[in-house]
Amino acid sequence: MMSRKILVLNGNPKTDSLSKALTERYVAAAKAQHEVHQLNIGEMDFEPDLIEGYDRVQPLETDLEIFQTELQWADHWVVVAPTWWGGPPAKLKGLFDRALHPGFGFKYRPNSLLPERLLTGRSARLILTMDTPIWYDRLVLKKPGVRLLKTATMEFCGIKPVRVTSFGPVVKSTEQQRRRWLEKVARLGAAGR
Secondary structure, eight states: OOOOEEEEEEOOOSSSSHHHHHHHHHHHHHTTTSEEEEEEGGGOOOOOSOTTTTSSOOOOOHHHHHHHHHHHHOSEEEEEEEOBTTBOOHHHHHHHHHHTOBTTTEEOOTTOSSOEESSTTOEEEEEEEOSSOHHHHHHTSOOHHHIIIIIIIIGGGTOOOEEEEEEOOGGGOOHHHHHHHHHHHHHHHHHTO
């Protein structure tokens, strides 16, 4: 197996969460075979709002610059996050709004509706938790969080393939189910997927 450079982002701002446990289990398993860096959104200090849209440059805070450097370093990116109201936590969405701006994540091209994707050559894994049953998220809601994170964000910037692992409903889960989820994440980490 080829060693990978993996950036793992815990996208849950809570200090203690299932996302944190999943992140730690993935990182611990991946470190045996791969070079792994970890970031925790709850420890990052930045303004999540894109105050002027992309009309004016909003200087990046140090933690956003660190995130960009880590993402450029990595060839595989893992985001572990809860699904709240069908999408990611606001601070995680703010990270994408601020750090994946034109010139870093993508670049507009003259006379084209399609951007140049600037983060090609990377793959990703989304590990998402939710209180909604997985079947309901897929069949009724049409996976809004996955579409936002995978298609409209990562693939828009050129990251492919983006694989998705979903766990839920967390609110009704048993200790045994959570142990199985942690074991699955450990297998993904060991394989660098």
